[in-house]
Amino acid sequence: MLLAVAAIVSGLVILVWGADRFVLGAAGLARSLGIPPLLIGLTVVGFGTSAPEILVSTMAALEGSTGIAIGNALGSNIANIALILGTTAVFAPLTVKSDMLRREYPLLLAVSFGAFFLLLDNHLGRLDGALLMAGLVLSMYLLVRIGLHRRDHDPLAEEMEAEIPTDTTPLAATAWFLIGLVALIASSRILVWGAIEIAVMLGISDLVIGLTIVAVGTSLPELAAAIMSVIKKEHDLAIGNVVGSNIWNLLAVLGIPGLLAPGVIPPEVVSRDMLIMLALTLALFLMGRSSRTHGTINRIEGGLLLSSFIAYQSWIVWQAHLTSA
Numbered sequence: 001m002l003l004a005v006a007a008i009v010s011g012l013v014i015l016v017w018g019a020d021r022f023v024l025g026a027a028g029l030a031r032s033l034g035i036p037p038l039l040i041g042l043t044v045v046g047f048g049t050s051a052p053e054i055l056v057s058t059m060a061a062l063e064g065s066t067g068i069a070i071g072n073a074l075g076s077n078i079a080n081i082a083l084i085l086g087t088t089a090v091f092a093p094l095t096v097k098s099d100m101l102r103r104e105y106p107l108l109l110a111v112s113f114g115a116f117f118l119l120l121d122n123h124l125g126r127l128d129g130a131l132l133m134a135g136l137v138l139s140m141y142l143l144v145r146i147g148l149h150r151r152d153h154d155p156l157a158e159e160m161e162a163e164i165p166t167d168t169t170p171l172a173a174t175a176w177f178l179i180g181l182v183a184l185i186a187s188s189r190i191l192v193w194g195a196i197e198i199a200v201m202l203g204i205s206d207l208v209i210g211l212t213i214v215a216v217g218t219s220l221p222e223l224a225a226a227i228m229s230v231i232k233k234e235h236d237l238a239i240g241n242v243v244g245s246n247i248w249n250l251l252a253v254l255g256i257p258g259l260l261a262p263g264v265i266p267p268e269v270v271s272r273d274m275l276i277m278l279a280l281t282l283a284l285f286l287m288g289r290s291s292r293t294h295g296t297i298n299r300i301e302g303g304l305l306l307s308s309f310i311a312y313q314s315w316i317v318w319q320a321h322l323t324s325a
Contacts, residue, residue: 001198001201003194003197004194004197004198005194005198006194007190007191007194007197008191008195008198008213008217010187010190011187011189011190011191011192012187012191012217012218012220013187014183014186014187014190015052015055015056015183015184015187015188015191015217015218016052016220016221016224017183018052018179018180018181018182018183018184018187019048019051019052019180019184020180020221021176021177021179021180021183022048022051022176022180022181022183022184023044023045023048023049023180024165024168024173024176024180025168025172025173025174025175025176025177025179025180026044026045026047026173026177026180027040027044027048027164027165027173028165028168028169028170028172028173028176028177029170029173029174029177030044031164031165031168031173032169032170032173039144039147040164041164043140043143043144045164046140046143046244046245046248047248049221049222049225049241049244049245049248050244050245050248050249050252050253051184052184052188052217052218052221053072053073053076053218053245053248053249054248054252054253054256055185055188056068056069056072056188056191056192056214056218057069057072057073057253057254057256057257058188058256058260059185059188059189059191059192060072060192060195060206060210060257061256061257061261062260062261063193063196064261065192065195065196065206065210066206066257066261066263066265067205067206067207067209067210067266068196068206068207068209068210068214069210069254069256069257069261070207070210070254070257070265071206071207071208071209071210071211071214071215072210072211072215072218072253073249073250073253073254074211074215074249074254074269074273074274074277075210075211075212075214075215075216075273076215076218076219076245076246076249076253077246077249077250077277077280077281078211078273078276078277078280078309078312079216079219079309080219080222080242080245080246080249081242081246081280081281081284081305082280082305082306082308082309082312083216083219083223083305083306083309084219084222084223084226084242085226085238085239085242085284085297085302085305086302086303086304086305086306086307086308086309087223087226087227087302087306088223088226088227088230088238088302089297089298089299089302089303089305090299090302090303091227091230091302092230093296093297093299093302094230094235094238094239094296094297094302095235095295095296096235096236096239096288096296097155097235097236097295098155098236098240100146100147101236101240101288102288102289102295103146104143104146104240104243105243105284105288105289107139107142107143107247108243108246108247108281108284109281109285111135111139111246111247111251112246112250112277112278112281113278114135115132115250115251115274116270116274116278118131118132119269119270119274120270122264122265122266122267122270123262123263124254124257124258124262124263124265125258125262125263126258126259126262128255128258128262129255129257129258129259129260129262130255130258130259132250132251132252132255132258133251133252133255133259135251135255136247136248136251136252136255139247143247155236191214191217192214195209195210195213195214196209202320204320204323205266205320205323207266207268207269208316208317208320211273211316212313212316212317222241222242222245225238225241226238226241226242229241239288239297243284246281276312280305280308283305287301
């Protein structure tokens with residue numbers, strides 16, 4: 001048990017560090033190739049912040065633990081909205097000024113409902129995985145198109161460009177990219193091994209581990225990024241990172257196990273976890289597009305989001321306890 005716990009803790013620490021180095025290197029390389037900063041922020045950084053979830057789901061699918069992969073995708077989306085935005089909004093109300101971000105909310109909502117309908121048959125197959133990955137390509141195209149049309153004097157575009165490193169040499173960027181990639185691969189493998197061992201020892205499903213420990217752990221980079229964005233008063237970037245990450249999680253992180261390890265999924269995924277995720281996504285959409293609050297997520301709403309996350313995690317743990325008892 002101690003070895004498995006140590007594997008999870010060390011895996012998460014290295015995973016978070018590796019993701020940061022990977023994003024730094026990838027963004028630096030992209031800038032050295034002459035790619036506009038806004039496109040780097042929308043694509044390279046978007047992929048980088050979801051890299052922990054992508055690598056963990058890939059390793060889990062290869063190990064035959066589809067529950068961890070699916071739980072990681074859905075649990076990370078729930079954590080991103082309820083835990084990360086909830087905690088951040090309690091710390092400081094989040095005000096959306098970006099027209100670009102307002103146009104991303106409907107895309108996230110459409111992607112969420114699309115993934116829900118694909119899983120209604122309680123089966124995640126290769127066709128589902130292919131459709132999700134095709135949806136990722138389409139979504140990236142739409143995000144880039146929205147960004148290019150709205151980049152002039154848009155707060156989100158300006159905040160994205162300000163975060164792209166300018167003092168990294170091509171050689172240093174390449175080194176950090178490779179180091180980050182190796183760290184991500186190694187740590188995700190260690191983390192998945194520890195998660196499987198814990199699930200077996202406690203007699204609970206790997207889905208529960210994926211929805212709780214793994215999902216929260218792989219969302220730590222987004223939490224750190226959100227807090228730093230608020231400290232810098234870059235509220236649009238804090239929310240934009242979550243919206244972008246959630247799109248990647250549903251299309252890439254959920255699509256990978258469909259391609260690598262297709263099969264039947266636990267019925268509670270659709271009847272419980274997907275419904276919670278949809279409810280939170282809809283709540284984010286309404287808060288972000290509300291004319292009454294001008295798109296602000298205030299402290300009360302942040303507290304409600306955070307409370308819902310605590311209640312959801314408690315519900316999962318309690319059900320797992322009853323099942324294993």
